[in-house]
Amino acid sequence: MANVVVVGSQWGDEGKGKIVDWLSSRADVVVRFQGGHNAGHTLVVDGVTYKLSLLPSGVVRGGKLSVIGNGVVLDPWAFLSEVERIKEQGVKVNPENLLISESAALILPIHSELDGIRENRADGIKIGTTKRGIGPAYEDKVARRAIRVCDLADEEHLLARLENLLHHHNALRRGLGHPETNADELYAKLLEIAPKILPFMAPVWHSLNEAVRSDKKILFEGAQGAMLDIDHGTYPFVTSSNTIAGQAAAGSGMGPSALNFVLGITKAYTTRVGEGPFPTELNDAIGQRLGERGHEFGTVTGRQRRCGWFDAVMVKQAIITGGITGISLTKLDVLDGMAELKICVGYKLDGKIVKRLPAGAANQAAVEPIYESMPGWQGSTRGARSWADLPAEAVKYVRRLEELIGCPVSMVSTSPEREDVILMRDPFKA
Numbered sequence: 001m002a003n004v005v006v007v008g009s010q011w012g013d014e015g016k017g018k019i020v021d022w023l024s025s026r027a028d029v030v031v032r033f034q035g036g037h038n039a040g041h042t043l044v045v046d047g048v049t050y051k052l053s054l055l056p057s058g059v060v061r062g063g064k065l066s067v068i069g070n071g072v073v074l075d076p077w078a079f080l081s082e083v084e085r086i087k088e089q090g091v092k093v094n095p096e097n098l099l100i101s102e103s104a105a106l107i108l109p110i111h112s113e114l115d116g117i118r119e120n121r122a123d124g125i126k127i128g129t130t131k132r133g134i135g136p137a138y139e140d141k142v143a144r145r146a147i148r149v150c151d152l153a154d155e156e157h158l159l160a161r162l163e164n165l166l167h168h169h170n171a172l173r174r175g176l177g178h179p180e181t182n183a184d185e186l187y188a189k190l191l192e193i194a195p196k197i198l199p200f201m202a203p204v205w206h207s208l209n210e211a212v213r214s215d216k217k218i219l220f221e222g223a224q225g226a227m228l229d230i231d232h233g234t235y236p237f238v239t240s241s242n243t244i245a246g247q248a249a250a251g252s253g254m255g256p257s258a259l260n261f262v263l264g265i266t267k268a269y270t271t272r273v274g275e276g277p278f279p280t281e282l283n284d285a286i287g288q289r290l291g292e293r294g295h296e297f298g299t300v301t302g303r304q305r306r307c308g309w310f311d312a313v314m315v316k317q318a319i320i321t322g323g324i325t326g327i328s329l330t331k332l333d334v335l336d337g338m339a340e341l342k343i344c345v346g347y348k349l350d351g352k353i354v355k356r357l358p359a360g361a362a363n364q365a366a367v368e369p370i371y372e373s374m375p376g377w378q379g380s381t382r383g384a385r386s387w388a389d390l391p392a393e394a395v396k397y398v399r400r401l402e403e404l405i406g407c408p409v410s411m412v413s414t415s416p417e418r419e420d421v422i423l424m425r426d427p428f429k430a
């Protein structure tokens with residue numbers, strides 16, 4: 001049995017979509033287990049680009065079962081429009097190849113609206129969210145008042161569930177100076193959309209366990225990254241779910257023993273989108289160059305991503321909290337032609353050297369990176385598919401990162417294209 005969990009080890013956008021797509025040729029089932037349509041996963045297959053937010057990246061490759069687990073928050077309207085968009089690109093999506101958990105909590109219009117209201121506060125204090133309603137939807141889930149996918153099948157009780165939900169939301173809306181939401185209107189909207197969602201509904205925990213029993217290989221697709229994890233990330237500048245590999249079990253209904261290999265997707269430098277501390281951020285020509293060469297613009301919101309040097313302290317921490325077994329190092333080609341490369345190996349805080357990212361937001365903002373420098377390379381790594389194709393300095397850079405983060409590199413990605421990968425250790429055979 002070999003199931004693989006793919007997670008981001010930085011602040012998201014590490015290239016998870018590309019690697020999940022590549023690995024899905026070896027898998028039977030691809031499962032999303034947290035997050036929602038805040039994710040933006042890009043796949044490039046023979047020059048054609050696919051952008052996925054809610055649908056597991058395995059959907060693009062025919063013959064795989066795609067699963068949206070109970071840990072995901074699902075906006076039914078965003079789901080249907082993504083299905084339509086991806087169908088227009090020639091991808092098959094139907095209730096035979098895509099399942100949605102009965103227990104997934106729904107994102108409703110009140111959630112995205114509230115997300116937007118909070119982000120647009122007059123005092124400018126914000127998290128820099130994707131405004132997709134992710135945080136408010138998870139709040140309702142934890143508060144036990146969420147509407148879940150299975151509630152769409154229960155017309156009799158749905159209105160009462162909505163009234164209970166709006167009892168809370170309308171108090172909040174009044175306080176924020178916004179008009180109340182009418183339960184009947186929302187009820188009508190949900191009844192209209194229910195017949196389009198319900199055919200996909202399934203007891204996902206059961207289907208996945210059946211799949212494992214019949215020796216199917218499962219690939220879990222994480223969204224966001226370790227530093228956006230609600231517990232282990234740069235709180236409060238995080239997303240509202242656990243993004244680390246442990247969540248793959250809880251967010252899909254499988255036991256943790258089903259998770260055999262954790263592949264941490266790691267960019268060869270660092271990016272972040274939204275607010276929050278970023279010790280190795282470069283607000284100079286080098287940061288700009290990384291952004292331009294790496295096309296660092298958000299897949300979901302189009303926002304410019306902040307760029308900086310590789311932070312080995314942070315990635316090492318992500319490897320420990322996430323139980324990462326191997327790394328897939330992505331976007332190595334973006335560093336081609338740089339004279340010097342810096343790697344953060346520690347921080348200075350109040351005159352002392354620290355080897356861990358502190359937990360408090362103020363300290364996280366105050367740490368100063370301590371850098372080690374390495375020579376860059378002048379040759380090209382773009383499109384390389386074997387170690388032998390890499391310049392010697394690029395190999396040295398990869399090897400040094402492995403030493404610093406204490407984890408082997410299983411794969412290197414050298415372009416956005418599906419097949420441009422150097423494989424050292426196949427996670428499904430490990």
Ligand code: GDP
Nearest residue numbers: 013014015016017040041042331413414415416
């Ligand atoms: P995800 O959210 O982790 O799936 O990552 P995104 O898709 O949001 O962002 C990664 C971007 O980098 C996408 O535009 C990918 O097509 C692209 N990409 C992935 N791997 C590589 C790589 O090795 N080299 C380059 N140059 N681009 C890559």
Ligand code: IMO
Nearest residue numbers: 012013038039040128129130223224239273274
């Ligand atoms: P993928 O899966 C990068 C960031 C937002 C914001 C914070 C909270 O493509 O790697 P949210 O809308 O989740 O409440 O926003 O998290 N964020 C991401 N950053 N990649 C993502 O997903 C992200 N999803 C959320 O920018 O800082």
Ligand code: MG
Nearest residue numbers: 013040041299
């Ligand atoms: Mg992304």
